[in-house]
Amino acid sequence: MTISVTDDVWRVVSIVGAGLSIWQSFWGARSVDRSTRSRWWTSGLFRRLPLIIAELAASLAGPRRASDAEAWRAHLLGDPDRGVALTRRQQWSTAVGFLFAAGRMRWNDLCRQMCRPADWIVASEVRIAKFVVTAGVVAGVSLHQHGGWARVWDDFEQLGVLVGVLSGACYGWRRLRGIDRSPG
Structure with a gap:
């Protein structure tokens, strides 16, 4: 039994073709108008994500700083009555800044707890x-x-x-x- 290279190539091509046809039947051949389809970054989740990040930052900061969550949320939303509002990019960068600030707050709390015995001695x-x-x-x-x-x-x-x-x-x-x- 002699198998040539062309037979192996044809087998691989047929397997790949069958896989592509299965893929297309599930994902590719949909009759959805792509112009009206909402993408995730234009959906409500993307707009609310900075607020979700601020909530995560407030929970990371610890229970002593529970009041920071409201202040951070208010800062992200701005004051529409006075015309003060952050752009999307500013909201994202501010939310990430809140996340880093919460990490620093937690680190400072840990260091403060570690310094208490030395403070007591001196x-x-x-x-x-x-x-x-x-x-x-x-x-x-x-x-x-x-x-x-x-x-x-x-x-x-x-x-x-x-x-x-x-x-x-x-x-x-x-x-x-x-x-x-x-x-x-």
Whole structure:
């Protein structure tokens, strides 16, 4: 049995032709007037999409900023009484800007929560002292475990530098964040 290349080509052409005829029977041979058919970008969904994006941004921003949804929606709709309205392009860019702003708001909330323990430590002189001394003692004990007292005496300068850097970082953090001293 000898199969030539032309037989294989004809088989592929017939399979592709059958597939195209099936495709055309489902999708291509419709008797719809394409001039009156509404495309999705001219439909109501495309016009409402910036508002939907603003709602998504408001939900992304978190429950603390639930009032932002109304303000963002009002900004997108404009004020037709005064003749202030955004174009479609301005609505889209503003809605995407709201989305990025909501992401930044959520990120700032996360960072604020992560900074709370450090803020609590630097709010008191006693807590700063306890933190710095504890870090120095832990480093000294680690040096003693890995090399005995000789290692501790050899690296005594580094322990002093560690304590100085930590106390400076605590006071700098307090100044950077604007934290007032609290008793105890």
